[in-house]
Amino acid sequence: MLVLTRRRGEVVTIGRDIEVMVLEIREDQVRLGIKAPKAVPVHRKEVYEAIEAENLRAAASLPDAGMIRNLTAQNLVKKGR
Amino acid sequence: MLVETKRFGVLQVREDQIITFPEGLPGFPGQRRFVLVDLQEGSPLKFLQSVDDPDLAFLVAEPLTFFPEYRVLVQPEDLAPIALEMPERGIVVTIVSVPEDFKQATVNLKAPVVINPETALGRQVILEGEDYGVRTPLFVTG
Numbered sequence: 356m357l358v359l360t361r362r363r364g365e366v367v368t369i370g371r372d373i374e375v376m377v378l379e380i381r382e383d384q385v386r387l388g389i390k391a392p393k394a395v396p397v398h399r400k401e402v403y404e405a406i407e408a409e410n411l412r413a414a415a416s417l418p419d420a421g422m423i424r425n426l427t428a429q430n431l432v433k434k435g436r
Numbered sequence: 437m438l439v440e441t442k443r444f445g446v447l448q449v450r451e452d453q454i455i456t457f458p459e460g461l462p463g464f465p466g467q468r469r470f471v472l473v474d475l476q477e478g479s480p481l482k483f484l485q486s487v488d489d490p491d492l493a494f495l496v497a498e499p500l501t502f503f504p505e506y507r508v509l510v511q512p513e514d515l516a517p518i519a520l521e522m523p524e525r526g527i528v529v530t531i532v533s534v535p536e537d538f539k540q541a542t543v544n545l546k547a548p549v550v551i552n553p554e555t556a557l558g559r560q561v562i563l564e565g566e567d568y569g570v571r572t573p574l575f576v577t578g
Contacts, residue, residue, distance in 0.1 A: 384455055393516045396459065406547045406562060407463035409570045411534040413494050413544070414464070417442060 437560060440490045444473055454487055455551055455558045458517055462547070467492060470558065472529075472551075482529065484549065496529035497543055502574055506550050510561050515550065518557035527551040531560075532574060537575070542571040 363399040366376045366391060372392045389397050439447040455470050456566075469487035480501035486492035499506045508528055520526050529551070531544045545568035551558040 356567050378474070393513045395508060399564070402474070402546075402564070403462060409533065409544050409547070410461055410463035410494075410531065410560075413531045414492055414536045417443070417493055417495055418534055418538075 439471060439485070439487050441485050442490045443493060444483070444485065447471065449487070452556060455556050457560070459559065461549075463490065472496075482531070484529070484531075495532040495534055495541075496549065497532050497574065498526065498554045499528060499530045499543070499548065502543070503545065503572075504551040506545060506568075507566075508550065508561070509563065509566060510550075514561045515559070517554075518550065518552040518559045519555045520550065520552040520557075523550075525553070526539065527553055532553065533571065539575055543574045544570045545572045546570045 361367060363377055363380055364366065366374050368374050368411050374390040375390040376390075377385060378388045391397055437449055437451065439449050441447055449471050454473055455472065457463070457468050457470065460467050464486075467486050467489060470484050471487060473483040473485050473493075475481050475483065480498040482496050483496075484494045484496050508523070508526075510523065515521075515523060515526070518526075527550070528548050530548045532541050533544070534541050545563075546566070547560050547562045547570065549558060549560045
């Protein structure tokens with residue numbers, strides 16, 4: 356891993372299109388500003404991993420269509436909020 | 437075209453019904469093409485079935501039926517990959533996880549799937565600023 360030291364207001368560039376700026380430094384938190392092309396998704400890693408894990412869980416959990424059909428939409432809506 | 441599926445048999449699907457996810461879905465980056473399968477007309481529950489993997493499908497819910505207060509607040513750039521300029525024209529569904537007891541089903545409100553019906557492009561967006569959970573109970577229990 357490349358390790359760089361930066362001060363507040365300083366920038367790191369990644370390739371030609373991506374810039375990461377250190378906006379604010381507090382005790383154990385850093386606020387970053389990220390400029391990237393629209394096609395480059397930027398996420399907090401742990402949030403993205405939680406979504407991945409939940410998608411995998413949802414795909415693995417899917418019961419048979421027959422079983423789901425038995426729970427009619429009407430019933431579901433009545434039980435729903 | 438004909439789409440083979442594990443749960444619904446062979447589906448007859450028009451090309452314009454195929455929704456392309458340019459980035460795939462988190463956890464399934466290689467899965468780009470899906471179709472929305474109606475469980476039953478008018479139902480708030482549908483399936484998002486992969487066109488290319490018969491085994492892969494998600495149960496999805498129209499969130500507003502279950503959570504009338506639910507709002508998808510995203511930045512314009514979140515919807516740029518699906519060319520959706522007017523967010524209110526998008527179709528929003530949320531992915532449901534179904535444990536053995538269906539009443540314990542949970543829904544991922546943190547990362548709704550947004551579909552642009554005009555371009556047939558889809559994307560699972562992450563609501564960074566919102567306090568929605570990835571495992572919100574779908575039904576009120578008790």
